[in-house]
Each structure stands twice: as structure tokens, then as C-alpha cells.
Amino acid sequence: MPAYAAPSVHVTERAPEQSGLVIPHGTVKVTLARGKSKPFWIGHPWVFSGAIDKVEGPVGVFGAPAIVVDERGNPLGTGWYAPEAQIAVRLLWHRRTTDLPFEPPSFENLLAERLTEALRLRASLGFPGDKTNVYRLVNAEGDLLPGLVVDRLGSALSIQFGSRQMLDARETIVRALSRELKPTRIVASVSETSSRLEGIPSMHELEPEAQPGERAEVDILEDGLRYRIDLTSIQKTGFYVDQRENRARFGALSAGRSMLDAYCHYGGFGLQAARAGASNVTQVDTSNPALEGAREAARLNGLDGRIEALNADAIVYLKEQQAAGRTWDRIVIDPPKFAQGRSHLEDALQKYARLNTLAMATLAPGGLLLTCSCSRHVGEEEFGRMLTESGHRLRKSVRVLERWGQPADHPTVSVAPEGRYLKAWLVALG
DSSP: OOOOOOOOOOOOOOSOOGGGOOOOTTOEEEEEOTTOOHHHHTTOOEEOGGGEEEEESOOOSSOEEEEEEOTTSOEEEEEEEOTTSSSSEEEEEEOOOTTSOOOOOOHHHHHHHHHHHHHHHHHHTTOSOSSOOEEEEEEGGGGTOTTEEEEEETTEEEEEEOSHHHHHTHHHHHHHHHHHHOOSEEEEEEOHHHHHHHTOOOEEEEESOOOTTOOOEEEEEETTEEEEEETTSOOTTSSOGGGHHHHHHHHHTOTTSEEEEESOTTTHHHHHHHHHTOSEEEEEESOHHHHHHHHHHHHHTTOGGGEEEEEOOHHHHHHHHHHHTOOEEEEEEOOOOSOSSGGGHHHHHHHHHHHHHHHHHTEEEEEEEEEEEOOTTSOHHHHHHHHHHHHHHTTOOEEEEEEEOOOTTSOOOTTOGGGOOOEEEEEEEO
């Protein structure tokens, strides 16, 4: 967990309530270490093992529901204790102050309340709309439902479970979402990363199940552009909706220019550029299903004449094109998450540096590069230093024009700024 400096917030303290606290059967009591409780009184959702003094009760192999108490025994919230997970407790409900009675709601009531608020917030942002019906409906901690991510993909829903508590509540969650949204299909998944970090089984299941040979396709709209997604082969939650606004912004800067869309997935950046009038667009990815989706999207929007989609590793491809002397006026590099944890940070920064140096080397004079990172462990400072070093290898200065990030349907809570994971920097060379 990044170093956290709690703001100066008064937390009312009373005499210890330990003697009057009733721990329900099957629930454990997690006592925080001395001096560690203030961030959680004011709403931080993650308790790492280093903040815990002791755990009392029947933990079990997969963990258990938990009541978290401060060093004085005052209950401050509820969640799930996962002994093998990277995050020991994800707090689902915060008491906030000892002036309030300790009356945590049931999971069902809390889920219904927070789903209603998530729907209300998206409606206020204009989702769904006439031109866009793909967006994030639940953004985990940002919607006060840690461990749960839900994307709406047109008539379908993609649900990603990132914690044991949410995975165990799968039926309740699916039932609540189905009642509110009546989706034609639901994709339920646990990523390989969540499986490793949270100690839960990876999965990718479709409801209702696809028949043998069925593609289970759904059509979606983003900013008036049409895509066709095969729900049986999607990555993560399906469409990387966090880049929606950045795709439109960068596309608008590409009229009359040549453009390279590296790690293109379904081709959103390239499609926006082609619609804006790019002279030609090259898309690169190593996933055949994604490339087929990108080619299909180009056809659906009548833009296939200006887009070429290639199966290639982006780093290898850039190295080959540099040797051949090829350049582009506009380049976007949006790689997968290189840093899965803090221990991978240095290795990730080396990969980012190699990739960005190659992209800069193939950027035409006066060109623009949009360079992205979805790794929350790579902070703004580290990302900027990496770009500086990448430019220096080419004897160039990197000029940062704008810093973009995730859109409003990906909210975060102010007490946990690490939730703002997406960096998309628009840069030029000098």
C-alpha cells in the first residue's frame, strides 16, 4: 500500500466497546495495530496485513466475514478477511464515528442501495445514450463495492469478481443486476491477476451458455461508432471503456495524418482517427479475436479502406519499422498492465522505457504520441521519469502537452487516490 498521510480529521473516541460487541457466528474480529485506524475511520477501503494486530475467530481456508475494530476495541466497519489475499480486508461498510451505533446493513440491502446509486450516477452522466451504450456501471471502491466491477456492453453485462466476498455473493449480485437491467447475456469472470492476488479461482462463464460453435455476439455503440463483440473471447471486462474519451480526443487530432495504433484490441483509437480523416491507420495486436473484432468494426463503420490490422508484437514491429525508416504522424501505445505489483515495478518501467523509446524513434517530426499505462503501481512521477529517460536515449526532450486519465464513469474515492490507475499522456518531442 502506498504511503498514506491521513488528513487532519477528528474521530470521536469513547471508552472501549469491546465488552458489548457481539460477534456473529462465523464472523472474525480483526483488531488493527496501534496508530493504524484513522484512514479506515474516514473511509479507506483496503486493510493490508501490516495494519493488523490480531485476528480472532474461525478464519477457515478461504477467510470469513469480518468486523474490524481499532486498538481500543471500537468497531469501525465490516468486510471480508482473506488471509491469503494481497489485501487482507476489503471494507464494505464504514461506521465513520463512535457517535453512531454499530448497525451494519445486510449485504443484500447494501448492494441494492449502492447499485441504485451507481445507476443514478451513470444516468446523470448521460449513460446510456443515443451514441454510447457501453460504459462502466460499477467501479469497485469508487462505487463503494470493493472487489466488484461491472461494465454494460449494450444489451449485455460483463461482471468481474475481484475478491472472495464478491465471488461468493455471485448469485445475489447477478440477481440484483438482472432485476434492474434485464440483460440479454451476462459474462462472469475472475481474472488471472485476481486469482493470484486474492486466492480465488479464475473463471470466464457466459449466462446463458453459448452453444457449440456459437459466437455469442453483441453490438455496442461508443461515440456513434459500432462494434461487434464476441462475448466468448473477450479480455478483462470486454472493451476497455476507460479509454473512451481518450480515443475521441486523440482521434480528433489525427485528421490528414498517418497513425499507428499499437496494442489496438478492438481498434478504438484507430477507428476514431479514421473517422476524423486520418490518411491511413495501422493497427497492431497479438490477439486474433481482437484483430477480427477490429476488422469487423472497420467494416461496420465503412472505414476498412483506410485501416490495416496486423498480428504482431508491438515492440518487435516497432523495432522492424525503425530499421526500415518508417514513421507515423500519430502514435498511440496502450499496452497491458506491466506491473502486477510493487515488486514488478522496476521490470515494468524497463519495458515501458523500451516501448516508448521505439515509439519516439518512429514518430515523424512534429508528430504526437499518446502513451498510456493502466498499472496503478506505476505512479505519475515514475511514469514521467521513464519518459524523460526514453527521450534522452534519442537525444530528445519530451514535452508533455496534456495528461488524460479515466472518465467519470470510473469514479474513485478521495481517500484512496491509488484507484486512479490510468495514465494517458499526450507528448511531443523537442
